[in-house]
Amino acid sequence: MKKVILASSSPRRIELLKQFGIKFEIIPSNVDEVISHDLTPEENVKNLAKKKGEEVLKRLGETAKDSLIISADTVVFIEGTILGKPSDEKQAFYMLKKISGKRHTVYTGVCVIDASKNHILADFEKSYVYIKQMSDEEILRYIQTGEPFDKAGAYAIQGFGSLIVEKIEGCFYNVVGLPLYKLNTMLQKLGYDLMKGEL
């Protein structure tokens, strides 16, 4: 059995991976998440997911030499603009106003590093999300739930945000922050399978 490391501080990613009964350590990365507006959203999330995994691998050194490191990064993309996590109420309001009444795309980059074999895979998933038309008052009420602050695009589809999401096309788990089907196809390429309950 492999030593599995989830290089993430995201409670959602942790919960999603827990469902498969595998043992894993949680070691969040220290990467500064800077979005590059010169790159596509796909490139951004793949690069950032890879950077997170590589930073943890480097930091752990010898102790990680046999491990499997999983990392991810999520952004929202609308009308040519990449939205990360809002840093304050003003930014949350701007983001929610921007996605109100429209369809946007959620991209999650996933990286799997099989340290013992020196294999590294980085890929991404995308889903479309339709947000209802919201009044300024509704946006402010949603911000007051406190939910927008650590979420890309300032909403959480799995929380109060479910009340503003009309529908989605694509992988739901991708929107939450860890596209499980995509992750497993990547693991399968490296000879592992979450279906087995161990890696």
Ligand SMILES: Cc1cn([C@H]2C[C@H](O)[C@@H](COP(=O)(O)OP(=O)(O)OP(=O)(O)O)O2)c(=O)[nH]c1=O
């Ligand atoms: C769009 C959306 C995002 N999110 C979350 C998933 C991610 O945790 C977060 C995007 O930020 P990320 O930078 O991808 O991740 P993070 O900083 O939370 O965690 P780490 O880098 O340590 O792995 O937004 C939701 O929970 N629900 C949603 O509907």
